Amino acid sequence: MAERSATAAPRADPEAELLRVGRALHEALPRPSRNPIEAVDRRAMELAAQDDRLRAALFRLVDVTPACRSLDDLAAHLASYLGEVERRPPPLETALRLSGSRAGRAALGAAAAAAVRHMAHRFIVGETPRGAMPTLRSLWVAGAAASVDLLGEATVTEAEADRYAERCADALDTLVEQSGRWPSRPVLERDSLGSLPRANLSVKVSALTPLLRPDAPELGRADAARRLRPLLRRARDAGAHVHIDMEAVDSLEATLSLVLELLDEEEFAEGPSAGLVLQAYLRESPRRLDQILEWAASSRRRPPLVVRLVKGAYWDHEVVEARQHGWPSPVFEVKAESDRNFEDLTRRLLDARPLLRVAIASHNLRSLSHAIAWNRVAGGRDEDLELQVLRGLGDHLMRALAAHGMRVRVYCPVGDLVAGMAYLVRRLLENTSNESFLYEQARGVPLEELLAPPG
Amino acid sequence: MRPFANEPTLELRRAPVREALLAARRELEPRLPLRVPVLVGEERGADSGLESTDPGAPSRVVAAGGVASAADVDAAVRAAAEAFPRWSGRSAAQRAEVLVRAAAWLRERRLEAAALEVRECAKPWPEADADVCEAIDFLEYHARQAVELERGPQLLQVPGERNMMRYAPRGVVAAISPWNFPIAIPAGMVSAALAAGNSVVLKPAEQSPGCALLLVTALRAGGVPPGAISLLPGYGEAGAALVRHPGVHVIAFTGSSTVGLELVRAAAETPADQPHVKRVVSEMGGKNCVIVDSDADLDDAVPGIVQSAFVYAGQKCSAAARVLAHEAVADALIERLAGAVRVLQVGRAESFATEVPPVIEREAQERIEGYARTAREEGEVIAEVGEVPEGGWFVPPRLVASLPPGSRVLREEIFGPLLAVERCASIDAALDAMTESPFALTGGLFSRNPATVAKVARRAPVGNLYVNRHITGAMVGRQPFGGNRRSGTGSKAGGPDYLLQFVEPRVVTENTMRHGLVVE
Ligand SMILES: Cc1cc2nc3c(=O)[nH]c(=O)nc-3n(C[C@H](O)[C@H](O)[C@H](O)COP(=O)(O)OP(=O)(O)OC[C@H]3O[C@@H](n4cnc5c(N)ncnc54)[C@H](O)[C@@H]3O)c2cc1C
Numbered sequence: 001m002a003e004r005s006a007t008a009a010p011r012a013d014p015e016a017e018l019l020r021v022g023r024a025l026h027e028a029l030p031r032p033s034r035n036p037i038e039a040v041d042r043r044a045m046e047l048a049a050q051d052d053r054l055r056a057a058l059f060r061l062v063d064v065t066p067a068c069r070s071l072d073d074l075a076a077h078l079a080s081y082l083g084e085v086e087r088r089p090p091p092l093e094t095a096l097r098l099s100g101s102r103a104g105r106a107a108l109g110a111a112a113a114a115a116v117r118h119m120a121h122r123f124i125v126g127e128t129p130r131g132a133m134p135t136l137r138s139l140w141v142a143g144a145a146a147s148v149d150l151l152g153e154a155t156v157t158e159a160e161a162d163r164y165a166e167r168c169a170d171a172l173d174t175l176v177e178q179s180g181r182w183p184s185r186p187v188l189e190r191d192s193l194g195s196l197p198r199a200n201l202s203v204k205v206s207a208l209t210p211l212l213r214p215d216a217p218e219l220g221r222a223d224a225a226r227r228l229r230p231l232l233r234r235a236r237d238a239g240a241h242v243h244i245d246m247e248a249v250d251s252l253e254a255t256l257s258l259v260l261e262l263l264d265e266e267e268f269a270e271g272p273s274a275g276l277v278l279q280a281y282l283r284e285s286p287r288r289l290d291q292i293l294e295w296a297a298s299s300r301r302r303p304p305l306v307v308r309l310v311k312g313a314y315w316d317h318e319v320v321e322a323r324q325h326g327w328p329s330p331v332f333e334v335k336a337e338s339d340r341n342f343e344d345l346t347r348r349l350l351d352a353r354p355l356l357r358v359a360i361a362s363h364n365l366r367s368l369s370h371a372i373a374w375n376r377v378a379g380g381r382d383e384d385l386e387l388q389v390l391r392g393l394g395d396h397l398m399r400a401l402a403a404h405g406m407r408v409r410v411y412c413p414v415g416d417l418v419a420g421m422a423y424l425v426r427r428l429l430e431n432t433s434n435e436s437f438l439y440e441q442a443r444g445v446p447l448e449e450l451l452a453p454p455g
Numbered sequence: 456m457r458p459f460a461n462e463p464t465l466e467l468r469r470a471p472v473r474e475a476l477l478a479a480r481r482e483l484e485p486r487l488p489l490r491v492p493v494l495v496g497e498e499r500g501a502d503s504g505l506e507s508t509d510p511g512a513p514s515r516v517v518a519a520g521g522v523a524s525a526a527d528v529d530a531a532v533r534a535a536a537e538a539f540p541r542w543s544g545r546s547a548a549q550r551a552e553v554l555v556r557a558a559a560w561l562r563e564r565r566l567e568a569a570a571l572e573v574r575e576c577a578k579p580w581p582e583a584d585a586d587v588c589e590a591i592d593f594l595e596y597h598a599r600q601a602v603e604l605e606r607g608p609q610l611l612q613v614p615g616e617r618n619m620m621r622y623a624p625r626g627v628v629a630a631i632s633p634w635n636f637p638i639a640i641p642a643g644m645v646s647a648a649l650a651a652g653n654s655v656v657l658k659p660a661e662q663s664p665g666c667a668l669l670l671v672t673a674l675r676a677g678g679v680p681p682g683a684i685s686l687l688p689g690y691g692e693a694g695a696a697l698v699r700h701p702g703v704h705v706i707a708f709t710g711s712s713t714v715g716l717e718l719v720r721a722a723a724e725t726p727a728d729q730p731h732v733k734r735v736v737s738e739m740g741g742k743n744c745v746i747v748d749s750d751a752d753l754d755d756a757v758p759g760i761v762q763s764a765f766v767y768a769g770q771k772c773s774a775a776a777r778v779l780a781h782e783a784v785a786d787a788l789i790e791r792l793a794g795a796v797r798v799l800q801v802g803r804a805e806s807f808a809t810e811v812p813p814v815i816e817r818e819a820q821e822r823i824e825g826y827a828r829t830a831r832e833e834g835e836v837i838a839e840v841g842e843v844p845e846g847g848w849f850v851p852p853r854l855v856a857s858l859p860p861g862s863r864v865l866r867e868e869i870f871g872p873l874l875a876v877e878r879c880a881s882i883d884a885a886l887d888a889m890t891e892s893p894f895a896l897t898g899g900l901f902s903r904n905p906a907t908v909a910k911v912a913r914r915a916p917v918g919n920l921y922v923n924r925h926i927t928g929a930m931v932g933r934q935p936f937g938g939n940r941r942s943g944t945g946s947k948a949g950g951p952d953y954l955l956q957f958v959e960p961r962v963v964t965e966n967t968m969r970h971g972l973v974v975e
Contacts, residue, residue, distance in 0.1 A: 064903040067750045069783055077750065080905045154754035156761075157794020210798050214468035215581060216808040219800065250468055326463030422754070 014370075014377045015453070021376075021404075022369035022451040028400035042442065047089060049432040049439055054092075057081040063425050065116045066418040071109025075099050078112050117417065123392035123427050124151065124420050125412045129171040132414045133178045140179070140198075143402035144410050145188040147200040147243055147388070148175060151415030151423050155207045164207040165227040169234055171414070175199035176238040187407050191383045193304060193354055197273050199240035202411065203231065205255045206247050217254035224258055232262065235272035243306065246277035248314045248321075249330045256288065260295045268301065275306030275359070278349075280342035281315055281331040289348060296355045308359040308388060309345055311338050311367075313426060335435045339367065339454030346371045353384060359409065361388035363397055364437035366451050372406065382406055393427060393438060456551065459596050459932055462562070462588040465569075467581055473807055476580055479566035480573065480805065487574070491520035491664040493527050494671060494686040496534035500527055505688055507662055510577040510813040511803040511847035517575040518665030520688035523658070525696050531685035532702040535627040535654035538682025543624045543652035547605035551598035554646055557677025558594035561587065561638075561669075568638060568669055575665045576637050577804040577812040577847070582767050585928065590642035590670065592931035593949060597643075600954050601650035615968040617975065622958035624652030625734065626704035629697045631658050631718075633710045634815060635770050637666035643931075643948045644707040644736070645674070645684065651957040653705065654683035658697050660710075662815055664688040698722060701729035705957055707736045709772075712868065712941060715739035736956045738772065738943045740868035741896030743926060745775045746885040746911065748902035749783035755923060756901040757791045763899065763925045764874040765799055765852050768811050770819075773897040773919070773927045773936070777865060778876040779885035785878045789856065792876065793838035796854045799872075801843045811840070811872055813847035820848040823871030826864055827853055830873070834858035837876075868894070882907055886914050896938030899926040916940060918947070 048055040060081050068074040079099035082092055098104035126132030129148060136146045148171055155161050179198035189196055205220070206212050208227045212220035228244075235242045244259050246252065259276045262268065278285055278292070296305055312318075315331055322329045332338045342362070349358045350371070360371040368387055375385045388409045389398050401408040413423055430436055441450060465472050493500030501521030509515040523531075542550070561568060565587045572583035610618040628648035632641035641657055648655045659667030671686045687693050691714075698706050698721050706722050708715055715737045722733040745763065747756050763775035780788050802809040814820055827850075830836060834857040843849035852872040858864050865875055879885040882902075889898060898917035902908055908922055918938040919929060929936035935950020937943050946956045967975045 060903065063752070064750055067752065067903065069749055073750070076906075077904055084905060154758075156754075156757045156791055158798055159794050160791075210795065211800075213808070215473065216800075216806075217468075219808045253468065253470065325466070326461060327466050 014373055017373035017377050018366075018369045019451055021372045022365055023447065025365060025369060025397070025400045025404060026447055028403045029396050030399065045428075045432055045442070048428075049434060051085070051087065053085045054089075055432055057085050059425050059428060061112060062116050062119065062428065063421055065113060066421055068109075071113060072102065072105045073109070074112055075105035075109035078108060079105075119428070120417055120420055120424055123390075123413060123424055124415060125391055126414050127416050129174040129414055132412065133174070136412065137178070137182060139410055139412075140182050140185060140188070142399070143185065143187070144398050144408050145196075145198070145200065146410050146412045147202045147241075149202040149204075149245070149411060149413045150207075151413050151419040152207055153419055156210050158210060161207070161209050161223070161227060165231065168201060168203055168231050172199060172201055172231070172234050172238060172240050175201065176240050187383070187405065191357065191386075191407075192381055193357070193384075197239055197241040199238070200243065200409070201235070201240065202243045202245050203228070204245050204247060205258060206251055212251050212254055214250035214253075217251075217257065220251070221254045221258045221261075224254070225262055228258065228262060229265075232268055232272055232274065235274075236268065236270070239272070241273040241275070241306070243275040243308065244277070246279055246310075248317055249282065252282075252288075256291070260292070263301055263305070264295075264299055270302050273303045273306065275308055275357070277308045277310055278345060279310055279312035280345050281312035281318075281338040283330060283332060285341060285345060289345060293352055293355065296352070304354060304357045306357040306359055306386075307349055308361050309342065309349060310361045311342055313430070316429070336454040339364070342367055343370050343454070347374055350375050350378060350380060350385070353380070357386070358384070359386040359388050361411070363389055363394045365397070365441070366437070366454070368397070368401070369451065390427070393431060456555065456599060456602070459592075459599050461930055461932065462591040462595075464581070464588050465584045467584070467807070473580075476566055476569060476584075480570040483567055483570045483574070487518075488516040489518040489571075489665045489668065491518050491668045491686075491688050493521040493523045493688060494681070495527055495531045496538070496682040496685060498530070505661055505664060505690070507575050507664055509574050509847075510815050511805075513817075513847065515574075517571075518668070520661075520664035520668075523687035523689040523693040527687060528656075528693060528696040528700060531656045531687055532627055532697070532700045534682040534685055535656050536702055538654045538680050539624075539626055542649075542654055542680055542683045545652075547601040547650070547652070550650055550652065551602050553678040554594045554598040554650055554674075555677075557673045557679065558591045558598075560676045561591055561594070561673045564669075565591070568666075571665055571669060572637055573804045575663050576634055576815065578637075578767060579804045579809050579812055580807060583804075586636050586639045589636070589639035589931060593639065593643040594646045596931045596949060597646040597650040597954065600647075600951065601652075604651065604954050604958070610962075615966065615973050617965040617967050618962065619964075620960060620962045622651070622955070623961050625957060625959055626653060626731075627702055628653045628655045628705040628707055628957060629658065629700070629703045630655055631694050631697070631706070631708045631710065632660060632667070634660035634662035635767070635772075637663035638670050640709050641667055642670055644709070645670070647948070647953050648705065648707065648957045649674070649679060649683065651954045653957055656685045656687060656697060656703075658687045658689065658694045661688070661690050695721070699724075701726055703733060704731055705734045705736065707956070709738040712739040734956065736944055736946050738937055738946075738948070739941065740870070740894060741772050741774075741938060741942050742776050742866065742868055742892050742894040743774060743897045743899070743917070744777045744779050744885075744889045744892070745899035745901070745926060746879075746882065746889065747778060747780045747784060747788055748882060748900070748904065748907055749781040750903045751781075751784060751901035752903065752923075753784065753788055753791055756788065757795050759899070759901065759923075759925045760792060760874070761795045761799070763927050765796070765811050765872050766927065768814050768850065768852075769872045769874075770814060770870055771927050772938075772942075773929065774870075775874060775899060775926055776869065777888075778874065779879050779888055780876060781882065781885070782878045782880055785876070789837065789854075789876055792874075793854050796838040796852050796874070797840060799840055799852045801840050801849060801851065803844065803847065811852050813849045814871055816848055819871065820850055823850045823869060823873060826867075826869045826871070826873055827855075829862065830855040830858065830864045830875070833862050833864065866892070882911065886911060890914065890916055893941040894938070895940035896942035897921065897926045899924075918942065918945070
């Protein structure tokens with residue numbers, strides 16, 4: 001166990017500590033800004049959250065934008081989607097009227113394209129890693145580390161898998177080279193176990209192989225391993241961190257066994273720093289944590305595995321897929337169960353240190369405060385807990401956490417508009433879901449309720 | 456009865472589920488070859504003369520079947536006619552119970568049934584399992600439909616007159632089934648016929664007698680009287696004799712166009728001693744097109760098309776054969792399709808990794824290779840899986856392009872892992888290409904414009920149009936399945952009106968006035 005800090009003496013009541021942390025973070029959140037663009041954003045999200053059809057129209061527009069051949073084409077699509085919305089707010093009524101003429105369509109198409117680009121910029125930090133560096137640097141200077149995620153189209157061919165692997169290699173090089181010039185930020189670079197790489201790349205297994213198949217996990221695992229191994233070597237030699245994201249449950253078996261087996265290979269015994277993701281919305285997640293802990297206990301690898309705990313980003317997909325097949329749902333179907341499980345897993349992860357390093361990824365003030373409070377109550381040090389947020393969704397939290405002296409890492413997608421659409425739609429979906437914490441917060445639910453135990 | 460719900464397929468993404476299937480396969484091994492007798496009523500006839508073999512290892516015999524003789528055919532039709540009055544005399548609810556019991560019997564043996572399909576027809580596990588589920592679905596669904604149908608439609612009633620309409624079973628149904636859905640397709644035809652009150656003589660494809668026996672065993676175990684379901688394993692002659700038999704009322708067929716049209720002709724002959732006109736329910740081939748619009752999401756389109764064209768080596772009447780790509784996306788689409796074809800996993804059906812198993816038999820292999828040669832001569836082969844395993848009827852998956860419009864590769868059903876891509880200047884041009892074809896079974900569209908979706912849905916003549924997804928894998932009750940034009944007689948298996956194919960409507964009008972008094 002990490003050496004206990006003298007300043008954070010064990011406190012009896014974790015809920016009380018949680019409230020204290022939650023309030024403090026809340027205090028540090030910037031007030032809703034009067035920036036007109038943000039106001040329009042907020043208004044659009046509100047409208048979308050209130051009307052399912054409008055939300056569908058908005059998402060379909062965002063989704064199709066990069067595939068449209070011209071502004072005229074884009075406007076025609078928009079009109080087609082709006083045609084399916086029953087109660088159209090006045091601005092959309094106007095939009096639909098505009099689409100009746102060629103000139104109107106040009107204006108409408110331009111406005112829609114600009115809006116989508118604007119939204120994309122909120123979530124995506126640049127088209128290329130090099131292009132993203134200024135943003136990453138200013139995040140660092142402001143007290144937040146990053147993990148870069150390379151957006152891309154689905155991988156269905158060998159060539160696409162190879163190209164993704166090359167992009168990852170280039171990104172590692174760029175990150176290592178550029179981040180070396182950043183000023184020192186001790187909070188972001190050390191924990192009680194040692195130093196933490198500045199360069200941090202998140203990698204998706206589904207992009208590393210076209211052969212990922214739920215019923216034959218060994219096939220995709222073997223093919224992805226061919227491409228992941230060189231990346232791990234590069235990261236090891238350059239001193240970068242590689243984090244393997246977790247995707248839909250269809251690829252869980254392949255992803256988990258890929259990571260655990262590769263990291264156990266002799267040549268990776270001393271590095272690189274690497275991590276994987278545990279999804280708390282999965283009913284099987286406690287067992288998966290058992291598996292990870294068993295592995296960590298028996299592995300001779302030196303750098304502790306970093307486990308990023310998330311709730312899970314594919315909830316709708318998993319539920320629909322299970323329904324269509326008549327399978328039991330692999331995910332909890334009540335939000336509070338995911339939240340509660342997230343807290344249980346948080347505690348188990350914190351207790352498992354120093355076998356593991358722990359990163360808690362969420363935009364839920366309760367979930368984050370719980371991790372911070374529990375760590376302190378159990379006598380842990382703040383530096384042995386990392387918090388993570390997504391670019392575009394967790395920007396305010398990031399500032400509050402940094403101000404609170406915590407190590408916070410921002411997940412930063414990089415890529416062009418075409419590649420970024422699937423990601424963008426998922427984030428918008430999350431942002432407008434009636435059950436999401438961010439939506440409740442934006443709706444003005446009182447802080448006490450937001451910080452109450454799930455259930 | 457509980458409302459119908461599709462039988463869930465196995466969750467093959469779970470390792471223990473895969474283990475269970477492998478265990479079922481190990482248990483099946485020592486029982487092979489199965490003996491498949493001619494089953495005519497209570498009689499067991501010959502059980503040799505016909506062999507089904509493993510397409511991945513053709514020297515291994517999976518089932519040894521009898522060959523039904525002309526006398527067997529005649530006896531089976533007579534037994535069916537004899538069983539008819541009692542079977543049709545039961546209420547729909549009673550017959551439904553029998554079918555539901557047969558479904559339960561099959562459900563209990565679903566792993567074994569899937570293992571048998573893997574061996575006898577080289578269906579990869581997910582496909583084999585889905586076929587067993589579909590068979591169970593047909594039994595359960597048609598059972599419920601029969602109960603529904605028995606209520607009869609409502610007619611106008613006026614004072615002094617009582618009008619009733621009901622649907623009576625036709626009599627003896629000859630079911631002639633293919634090997635590619637070796638349990639589900641015969642189960643669909645047979646269960647519909649039985650549920651409606653007919654008795655049935657089943658002549659399965661010579662390639663899959665073992666699977667057919669499993670189905671008949673399930674039905675008999677569920678309580679279908681032996682005379683009401685006979686099994687005639689054999690070759691084409693047995694089928695030909697069966698459809699010509701004057702005692703047959705309905706012919707339900709799924710198979711090739713050649714045989715299907717031949718059968719329509721044969722059924723039209725109405726000899727003087729045949730007191731009825733035969734009805735034909737025929738599902739024939741397809742040459743199924745997938746249209747890809749300029750705004751399509753290729754991340755979805757590529758896997759969807761590849762799955763539609765190559766899973767089970769393209770041996771589905773619903774499989775995709777032609778891609779009609781809008782020229783704005785054609786280059787990107789073709790490049791990605793080519794790459795996706797190159798990574799297809801060709802192998803034995805029993806390997807979970809396999810997507811493209813061997814084709815059913817040597818003639819199929821030769822036929823498909825013939826089309827591939829034509830494609831190479833007339834156009835180009837853009838992608839091809841380089842190496843395929845030895846020993847079975849393997850055919851490499853291929854993507855071809857640049858074919859002249861009249862090419863037989865674009866016009867004829869190939870029934871194998873060969874997909875052609877064509878460029879189209881517009882959606883209208885693509886629709887023209889689709890509607891020029893005499894086939895109209897399935898079709899696909901990838902587009903994100905609701906207006907385009909509506910237009911294609913209106914103009915495409917196909918029986919089943921799939922939008923933004925793969926075009927195979929119709930589910931009972933969700934995608935009633937069947938083709939139009941030369942693809943079929945327009946019926947929809949697994950749909951709300953399929954049973955109507957197996958019944959004749961009867962109307963009774965009774966005068967209820969006596970001396971000015973209405974005596975109802
Ligand atoms: C840095 C970072 C990295 C991430 N990496 C990954 C990753 O690799 N893989 C991945 O899958 N996700 C990842 N995510 C996304 C994450 O899983 C969540 O989707 C997202 O953070 C929202 O959860 P929350 O705790 O912030 O918000 P909350 O609003 O508290 O929770 C929303 C989440 O609750 C769950 N949920 C919603 N409705 C229900 C319901 N009815 N029943 C049960 N559960 C429900 C869903 O998981 C949903 O995303 C990452 C997030 C961050 C911040």
